[in-house]
Amino acid sequence: MxxxxxxxxxxxxxxxxxxxxxxESEIFPVSTAAGRYLADNLCSLRENPAADLSAMDGYAIRADDLAGPWRIIGESAAGHPFAGSLKHGEAIRISTGAHMPDAGGAVLLQEHAHREGDTLSVTDSHSASPQYVRKQGFDFRKGDALLKSGTRIGPAQIAVALAGGHSTINAGxxxxxxxxxxxxxxxxxxxxxxxxxxxxxxxxxxxxxxxxxxxxxxxxxxxxxxxxxxxxxxxxxxxxxxxxxxxxxxxxxxxxxxxxxxxxxxxxxxxxxxxxxxxxxxxxxxxxxxxxxxxxxxxxxxxxxxxxxxxxxxxxGPSASLPTTVMAKLTAKLPPVGDRREFVRAHLAGGEITPVNENDSSALRALAAANALIERPEGSGPQEVGTPVKAYLLENGGIA
Structure with a gap:
């Protein structure tokens, strides 16, 4: 036949x-779900951050009290918030990631601060600023969409799922x-x-x-x-x-x-x-x-x-299965193509793509040197140096 x-x-x-x-999908611990694909949309169960935090090491003060000097009345460290509230003329020592105190709305960076005992003042022309405060919910709020169904779970997706309050996820x-x-x-x-x-x-x-x-x-x-x-x-x-x-x-x-x-x-x-x-x-x-x-x-x-x-x-169960393509400029001539779609091993760098010299289908050294495949439609004519061509990236299975 x-x-x-x-x-x-x-x-x-x-x-x-x-x-x-x-x-079918199953419930997996977030920490062990790497490589799987979400079966459902994932929304946040909490705000991130859950309170105003300091983005830098320094001193927390009121946003309407930026001139100083101030009297230092306590400290807020990461995981150990200051229990009181700031009044005019008061400041507390604060660490990166620590909770801002009640009424605290600005941070004076440590390198811009001059401290003598419990008295704090600003050096040179610098000033405290609200820009060094991570506002409550600035990353995401409760109910916000975090990840779409079909998203592949990697290190960053594990982190955002956990930060959003999820210990498990439904994944394929x-x-x-x-x-x-x-x-x-x-x-x-x-x-x-x-x-x-x-x-x-x-x-x-x-x-x-x-x-x-x-x-x-x-x-x-x-x-x-x-x-x-x-x-x-x-x-x-x-x-x-x-x-x-x-x-x-x-x-x-x-x-x-x-x-x-x-x-x-x-x-x-x-x-x-x-x-x-x-x-x-x-x-x-x-x-x-x-x-x-x-x-x-x-x-x-x-x-x-x-x-x-x-x-x-x-x-x-991903949102996309087929590999994606990029465009790159040829650095060498290519001959015409016959009646079958051709895939040429090549090396892509800096927007330019160079075909490998050996095209035999048993040649493994050329395959090992390639990081891309040039796709050439059937019946294509010869292509000159500088011609844009469509290519598949071999890294990560061709999925961006």
């Missing part, structure tokens, strides 16, 4: 993401993923790779790529080019996503498609009009989505970036 014609990239991504529904589960490496030519141990073999790199590479978006990432293999062994590998998986590397093309030893069919999976599409990565395959069995990636490591990386990561993000 001849293979089907490849489908456009956008159609393939759309069909893949339509197969996936976000996993992260998917479980199993990666199966296929091929008689693969050696599990690089130190024992014979001349007719190559070290198995795709499994660890894709596992590292997927780790920020998965709760568990298991690598199986290498599995020989044997349909029964492939089916046995499928049988031992309990994952939301199964990824195969290799065996997805049309050769006599490319057995992933027939193994999936015998296993009971339904093929959704096979072959995408892109370079590298044409043999990509997507299937489903029950709620498990199977993503068959090409065996060449660069092809596996590019399709993992453009398909696996968006799929994992979709399952985890």
């Amino acid at each position: 001849s293979p089907p014609p490849p489908i456009p990239l956008e159609e393939a991504q759309k069909r893949l993401l339509e197969l996936a529904e976000p996993l 589960k992260l998917p479980q993923i199993t990666i199966i490496e296929c091929g008689d030519e693969l050696a599990a141990d690089p130190l024992e790779s014979a001349d007719h073999q190559i070290p198995a790199t795709n499994g660890p590479m894709l596992a590292a790529m997927a780790a920020p978006y998965a709760s568990q990432c298991k690598v199986i293999g290498p599995i020989a080019d044997d349909k029964a062994q492939l089916i046995a590998a499928f049988d031992q998986t309990e994952a939301d996503v199964i990824v195969t590397c290799g065996g997805a093309s049309v050769g006599d030893h490319d057995l992933v498609r027939p193994a999936l069919e015998d296993w009971g999976a339904t093929l959704d599409f096979w072959r995408v009009a892109m370079k590298p990565g044409k043999p990509l395959m997507v299937a489903r069995k029950g709620k498990t989505i199977i993503l068959g990636l090409p065996g060449n490591p660069v092809s596996s990386f590019v399709t993992g970036y453009l398909f696996l990561l968006p799929l994992l993000r979709r399952l985890a």
Whole structure:
């Protein structure tokens, strides 16, 4: 049977993401929710700060009593507020983050203050100012929106959720993923790779790529080019996503498609009009989505970036799944493009992008030197130095 014609990239991504529904959400402690996506909008349960605070070390005084001199009557330290109220001509020593006293509305910075015993005055032409006071609720007030549903939880989001009075949040589960490496030519141990073999790199590479978006990432293999062994590998998986590397093309030893069919999976599409990565395959069995990636490591990386990561993000429940792009100016000429969308490894710096010299889909040193992919639409003509091109950033999975 001849293979089907490849489908456009956008159609393939759309069909893949339509197969996936976000996993159910759970209540997680805020402190352990890093990497997950909010399932609900998050609003503040408290004001931040809950009272007027000093932004600097110095002396607190009344806002209508800035000239001095003043008599120092006490101290307010962080966590230990001054209990009284300020009158005209009075001041208290205050630390950064400490509560302002009642009637205190300005701070004289320590470096602008002259103190003799309990008498305080201003040095030179400086003065106390209300600008050194963090007003109650200036950051946010009770009921204010803090984070939108679909936001990924990182260090700053953990901090704002806690500051807003939340000890737990409702967030989506992260998917479980199993990666199966296929091929008689693969050696599990690089130190024992014979001349007719190559070290198995795709499994660890894709596992590292997927780790920020998965709760568990298991690598199986290498599995020989044997349909029964492939089916046995499928049988031992309990994952939301199964990824195969290799065996997805049309050769006599490319057995992933027939193994999936015998296993009971339904093929959704096979072959995408892109370079590298044409043999990509997507299937489903029950709620498990199977993503068959090409065996060449660069092809596996590019399709993992453009398909696996968006799929994992979709399952985890973010507001956006596909990677975003930037524009940059070419520093070298590029030849015309054929009938498939091309993705060129490149290095982006300072708004300029330089294609790597080696474009073979097995060349890993060039991949390791790249931090971006130049997207070139099918049928594009040659491009000159200085031409603006669309590029994907490889850092953070392409999500800003």
